[in-house]
Amino acid sequence: LDVDASWWFRREIPKTLFGLFFEEINHAGAGGIWEELVSNRGFEAGGPYIPSNIDPWNIIGDESSIYVTTEPISCFARNIVALRMEVLCDKCRTGGVGIYNPGFWGMNIEEGKTYNLVMYVRSLEPVELTASLTCSRPSHALENLASASIQDNNVSNWTRVELQLLAHETCRTSRLDLTTSKRGVIWFDQVSLMPSDTYKGHGFRKELIHMLLDLKPRFLRFPGGCFVEGDRLRNAFRWKETIGQWEERPGHYGDIWNYWTDDGLGYFEFLQLAEDLGAAPIWVFNAGISHSEGVDTTSIAPFVKDVLDSLEFATGSAESTWGSVRAEMGHPEPFPLKYVAIGNEDCYKEFYEGNYLKFYKAIRKAYPGIQIISNCDGSSRPLHHPADLYDVHIYSNASYLFKMKSMFDRTSRKGPKVFVSEYAVTEPKDAGNGSLLASLAEAAFLIGVEKNSDIVQMACYAPLFVNNNQPGWKWIPDAIVFNSWQRYGTPSYWMQTFFRESSGAEFHPVKITSRYSNSLAASAIIWRDTDNSFLRVKIVNFGPHAVNLTIRAHQLRTTVDARGSRVTVLTSSDVKHENSFRNPRNVVPVTRGLPNAGEEMQALLAPYSFTSFDLAL
Ligand code: AHR
16 A cells, blocks of 8 residues: 655645534434433423323322313413413322423433422412422332422412422432422423533533544534424424523424424524534525425525524624524624535425525525535536535445445536535445444545545534434434433444544545455545644455555655554454444454554554554654
């Protein structure tokens, strides 16, 4: 394997090359990275179009002691449903009767941590209420983990109640109980429980954020995916309904992935998430098109205005109409929003072309600095409309994705740039729940992306997260698997760590001469950390044979220092191997020193492996 490390053949890789795609799918947000522990906090699930329901809330007591219903009586105009609880018993059971919420398949409550409870309560009589965190385990009695009580003589108007619950034990399957022993009627609305130690106090689950930070993402595409479109337009993501006070947000039913979200993780929080990750935000907005409906271009003007408002919200001054709303939410400085995508996978749908042009012209005029992304893949033929970038989505089996490493070799270098905004091996027989094989094919594909990064500006894996507790995963595989308290990366997650230093690095050409070259893929970069420079040579061996190679670096500007050099390998004894909660480190990169490192060195690549040589310069 020959690397041309000369100054003349270097090329700078775009600083934005590798990033993340966050979609509200698989409970990635609600019940995932957004650390609201109560599910259906406003009793609104179901939304305004089908009768509201209280799931997964349930009653404590029985039908002779308590009667619960939902009513349109809330003090919040945009989410009018509240819960009415009528206590029928004079001598209620020990501990009282009431309601409980198990969160997203059990709350993770940890000893020594404080949980902030906020709820709205109303009753014509003085109330006596206890809020408790209780541990619920099959065939065990409920155990109290924390409690606080309120006795309020006047809650005849809706009253905001705030309590802090300090847990004295750990339990991964806990619930929030709200109980009373006093006969009467109490209304509840907007019940929220969050740990007091979310990431930077911004509401994000810390350990999951750290997994994202470890990938050094340069951009964050959000909030979907099909989630942006909805099956019906009324169920699409509407940014204006997701901003402002959390209590006022109506929430919505995502009818593509079939679950309710309270939209605590809204447009503002996505922009905040990008900022916290040090990633450039990429806002994918609905183009007036859902999976089964479309707005005729003659009627698209209100949608265009809505998108311009979203851009003012993100980037306008704190004095502007929408920028002032952002400032009130605690972010007076504008967010650096530089990319928008007009729709998701809508290219061939009726009205896309017409709607696209309306959005494009309005955004270009009002925000000439914003880069506009089209849904129409121009990698093999020219687009019919102007764009700065176009989306490419690729889901396939492993051998096809491996071959697709040369997909962009012949793509036109004129015109818009490529954004591979979704890629993954998804064929079940290859990918399983996230296999080594899938990650190797993806690594080869990304090596092709690096090689073509004069035209490919961005690439991100999809989907990012799955909550393992949800009944029936919506999409398999995913990069990160979690439950209420554990998480692990699939091999596809770990594969991405090999590319985290590529964005902004120097690309150098490589040439492989081997009888196995059809099953090899390789690239070379020079990258710098704070103190050192490295020549990194990455090689995927996508075949069943061990491969011996001589690696030669030609025209290096300096010599290789074996002492600071190392090699990192991702492999396993079986390509079908996966990670799991029981064995989260079954397939992970292993790093060791490289005493034989030099301008010329021998390397042995394991069958079905991904190897990265970092030669210290
Ligand atoms: O990544 C999962 C889905 O795949 C996305 O929502 C959609 O854009 C694509 O079809």
